[in-house]
Each structure stands twice: as structure tokens, then as C-alpha cells.
Amino acid sequence: MTSASVVRLLAEPARLRVFAAVALGARTPADVAAATGLSAREVATALQKLMAGELIVDGLAVRDFKELIEREPAAPAGPLHPFVAGDRLVTLPVSFERRRVVLAHVVSRAFSPDVAYTEPEVNEALRAWCDGGEIDHVTVRRYLVDLRLLTRADGVYRLGRVAADETQQPVL
Numbered sequence: 001m002t003s004a005s006v007v008r009l010l011a012e013p014a015r016l017r018v019f020a021a022v023a024l025g026a027r028t029p030a031d032v033a034a035a036t037g038l039s040a041r042e043v044a045t046a047l048q049k050l051m052a053g054e055l056i057v058d059g060l061a062v063r064d065f066k067e068l069i070e071r072e073p074a075a076p077a078g079p080l081h082p083f084v085a086g087d088r089l090v091t092l093p094v095s096f097e098r099r100r101v102v103l104a105h106v107v108s109r110a111f112s113p114d115v116a117y118t119e120p121e122v123n124e125a126l127r128a129w130c131d132g133g134e135i136d137h138v139t140v141r142r143y144l145v146d147l148r149l150l151t152r153a154d155g156v157y158r159l160g161r162v163a164a165d166e167t168q169q170p171v172l
Helices: 001-009 014-025 027-038 040-052 065-071 096-110 119-130 139-146 159-166
Strands: 150-152 156-159
Touching: 001 014, 014 027, 014 040, 040 119, 065 139, 096 119, 096 139, 119 139, 139 150
Parallel strands: none
Antiparallel strands: 150 156
8 A cells, every 4th residue: 555545435425524534433334324414325335445445454443554654665766656656556657758667567577478377467566566556457468468568369478579678778
């Protein structure tokens, strides 16, 4: 979890209201609904997202942000910044060449040469990279195939020959 993912989670108004209610002492979903004026369903959906994002932990308690701030590494400079943070794809660049470099980086770390992958295996690997980011794994998979970083034939995916060349010399 990064500060950027915290901001993304709290950017949705209902989630922010639910988070604030819990931070101010609401201890049950009914307490949260009463404090926020949201329906039980809206509260449940927001709580589920906030718990999945680890902003609300141990029942209904707010995560200690000091731990998050101390753990977050400094943002590295380079061709992958601000698009990749550690082993997470935060967003994709608009520029075609930069997008190719970023996706080549992802594919080179998520897949091994000479290994055949099923679509569920590809989805699982890409979902791990996209967790908490702005882009979904299906879109990334489509880009990887379109850019020939992954090849697909008869439902089997393989690392494309282009992928190895792309990761050697990033061009920005």
C-alpha cells in the first residue's frame, strides 16, 4: 500500500464518509450508516473496499498511517517512474513509446520465457501487478498482446520474442 493508493481509495465520496465515521468512533455498520446517512448497502460496499485496501482493520478500526508512511520507499527516478511502484503498475503513460517500455518491464517480471500460460494464469499474474492501480488487468493483457509482448494462440499465452528486446534498451 502506498500513499497514492490511500488517496485513490478515499477519493470516492461514500468511502471517504465511511472512513471518517469509523475514524470518529463508529464501531458497527449501523453506526456508520447513522453517522453518514448512507444506506446499509452503500456502507457495506464502502467497508468492503476499505477493508480490502487495508485502511480499515481489526473489525472497524482505522489503520495506523504512521506505519504506512515509514514503510513507503522514496519514489525512484527513471523511465518507469511514476508508472511503476515496486511490483505494482500504478498507471500507464499516454506516450506509445513510454507505454511500451513500462509494459515490457511488467511482462519481463511477470512471465518467464518458454512457459505456456493459460488465460487464468495470465489474469492472476497481471491482477497482482494492477492491484491498487488505475488500470485493470484485462486492459493490460490486451495491450501486451497488441504490442506482441505476449503472444496468444489457441488459448495459450507465451512471452513474445519482442519482449526480451524491449526490456534491454528502454527508449524514452
